[in-house]
Amino acid sequence: MPDEGPRLGPHTVVTPDRALAEAVVDLAAVGGNVRTITAVAETPVLAVVKANGFGHGAFEVARAALGAGATWLGVTSAAEALALRSAGIGAPVLSWLHRPDEDFAALIAASVDIAVSTGPHLDAVARSARDLGAPAVVQLKADTGLSRNGAVSADWSDLTSAARRYEVEGTVQVRAVWSHLTNAEVPGCPSIAQQVAAFEEAVRVARRAGLDPALLHLANSAAALTAAETRYDLCRIGIALYGVHPSHSTRTSAVTLRPAMTLRSTVVNVKRVPAGTSVSYGLRHVTDRSTTLALLPLGFGDGLPRTAEGRAAVQLGGARRPIVGRIAMDQCVIDVGDLPVALGDPVVVFGSDDDAAPDAAPSVADWARWAGTNPHEILTGIGARVARRYVNTEATIV
């Protein structure tokens, strides 16, 4: 029988050599970014690996970050925290968003720190700890101005007093008081000083309640790089870990971050068309000259934002060429002009620094600008059909 190669079945894992596109993740870049940020902030790093490590792979990024000296991992959900534990990661993990009826026992048993923002959550955590016969370690979150999670000042006194009662009873240990910033991307924004003041007050109230938190933390990437007064004992680093500058001001600073992800694909169709040819759905683009069109097998189902239509470009044949017409679910069309192009030619969708040369591949920040969003949304949107391939994995041994 002729060799037909492996058959694709319902449980076939998409490996890079069979996928239409791959996200190449450079784990040495992740490690280098951790070292850079640790040096600039002079503060230990909590690596934020929520949302599958901003689309890069939570486990792989966690190992690379820990290997480079990050001391904590942060995730949003209990499921994400437990997945890290199942993968064999024993480092300190903080999980910060929970249902009120969460299975807190599983988190306590897995030695995951539980962020707590409300009285009912605290009571449920304490109940689970009592049932389990093991204390829960919690990190109490104050709302200092973001108005998302965290307890507002009117509720903070009750929350800290209740936590202290549970400490005395032996069911809960408060390791940290923490909060999250609203607008650290704008250096010198008055909200930063206001939030620091509110945070200091929250810490005072917690201490008056008898708590003695070993850790205080407030800073995200932007604050870690630009606002020393927010750093305290730990900086929670998300976007900068992945090599994307959190704001224009850090981009123009002396801090060099290396993008961890390069999104690559391949030309799967090439055609020469005359002037007046309409391209993709909706008759929204018509060629104004005879040109060559190259088909890119990536679309919004893979995370290319449909709203980037008319602005987006990719790198092909050593030049930036525009995507023309609608970005469809699975594909989009590149106008190559008179550039020579062949089936199978490599395409780089993004992967450069934001300040790269005009002919270099676009950056994640370019895509974010084209789509009117932030780099976080671009990275977390990269879909499951895109295979992840890891390079420089030796940097991850911990």
Ligand SMILES: *Cc1c(COP(=O)(O)O)cnc(C)c1O
């Ligand atoms: C996502 C997140 C971060 C990381 O923010 P970046 O701006 O990406 O560094 C930090 N802390 C909390 C609570 C978060 O939810």
